[in-house]
Amino acid sequence: MDKPLRVVIVGGGTSGWMTAAALTGTLKPNICRVRLIESDEIGIVGVGEATLPQMREYNEAIGIIEPEMMARTNGTFKLAIQFRDWGFKGSEYYHPFGKHGQPLGGIGFHHHWLRARQAGRAYDLEDFSYAVVASRRQKFEFPVSDLKAINSTYSYAYHFDASLYAKYLRGFSEQRGAVRTEGRVVDVTLDPLSGDVASVTMDSGEVITGDLFIDCSGFRALLIGKALNSPFESWNKWLPCDRAWAVPCDRSPDFTPYTRSTAREAGWQWRIPLQHRTGNGYVFSSGFIEEDKARETLMANLDGAAQQDPRLLRFEAGRRTASWTRNCVAIGLASGFLEPLESTSIYLVQAAVMALLRFFPRQKIDPVLVAEFNRRVDNEYDRIRDFLILHYHLNTRDDAEIWRYCRNMSVPDSLAEKIEMFRHRGHLPAYKDGLFSPASWLSVLHGQGLVPRGYERLADNLEFDDLVHRMDELHGKIDARVDAMPSHDAFIRDYCPSPEAVPLERAGAVA
């Protein structure tokens, strides 16, 4: 029998505690022992407040109870991201968690929609997305599991207070045996023979040894970067945003079951409604706007009174070329960063944690498993990178330099091919695992204003009158079902009210 692996996690932000909760929630103490080091003095980033539906799988896998977690983190539901002014100023579209319509005759619904459009029937594609229609009307309820029903064609995620989520996971992990050490790591010692991490030294003088080290130290990347020198590949030329101002404001009556992203003159602004306040931030490129000007823009565009001074965060888009190096696995911001436009960072933490569980080592670390872990993590990062670039590249805005730069920049070949395939006849990329689904690509390609020249010939198999009839019927069904849903606010009050919630009737009263 192997001895339990001594796992040392450096960092107690979202990634540190998500890793600790997954290890202690799924592996027995005879497989691993978890010790987590964090420094209250340094603190955490804690502004990651929007998630993806995949997070529910993580929560379920480790046994988190949804309404309890939501109430404790002031959580709300998220059906989509709304993009304002992205394709051009005045434009608006949604990237919903769900499909547009249902496949007909074995091919994607959008091919039929394209055919109808070319024949002069200008249906709005978004009217066929259950999640978009519900978002527009600020409604929410859980999707049903009967795959034939139209209200099974969407999914949902959460908005929450990320600091409270980390706190919640801390309680969860400690109950399951994780041991927390408060203090600052001041030194990392490598084994002179193997080059592995042998120990970390605390400011108290304590030396902590382990078998496997998880670097969750955030942008500092204490182990993977500073000690092991794992190279960082920068993607700044494609994703030029490198700063964000973040500030919470009072809750407003506009209680959207979606994240709002509004394009601005040097980046974009997020808006995330919680039960007790609204989170806001301006993600911008310091190459295109001064920090002070960006701060002013954010403060002038809040829909409630600011609750504190805005906080500046600095970052660079890119990733480590080997997140797992020797006996150290970097998870979270230590492994890389992609701006929060599609709320992917917490998903990347989850993907890395789940891969770590699958490839969890014995005492001797197997390089084959390490290579497979790194391949998967790289794949996730690279695909998300392309999807993010798409939003910036496909724009027709001419009012600010950043938009001209992004439109004219050359993009990775992997993305250029996808754009061409869609332009040609509506073809969408499809992956077996990971982000993003064909439905997501459709939302953004279409939303940013790219209209395919053709559609799949199979769509012509359907009689046109029959097609029109089916589309009208589907439209009517979605319209009626969504009407019968409870409001987002009513659903939350019933399912997961937080003791700190500000009632919607009082929201915005002072502002």
Ligand SMILES: Cc1cc2nc3c(=O)[nH]c(=O)nc-3n(C[C@H](O)[C@H](O)[C@H](O)COP(=O)(O)OP(=O)(O)OC[C@H]3O[C@@H](n4cnc5c(N)ncnc54)[C@H](O)[C@@H]3O)c2cc1C
């Ligand atoms: C502007 C912005 C907006 C974001 N929005 C979203 C979003 O909407 N959705 C999403 O999914 N993600 C978002 N993210 C990302 C998300 O915030 C992070 O992925 C998440 O918080 C994970 O951070 P982390 O735990 O890796 O690092 P951190 O939160 O920085 O935690 C690092 C930890 O390491 C500890 N530490 C560091 N140095 C030492 C030391 N020397 N000794 C001891 N401890 C140390 C710190 O105390 C802390 O506990 C956003 C990020 C930014 C910058």
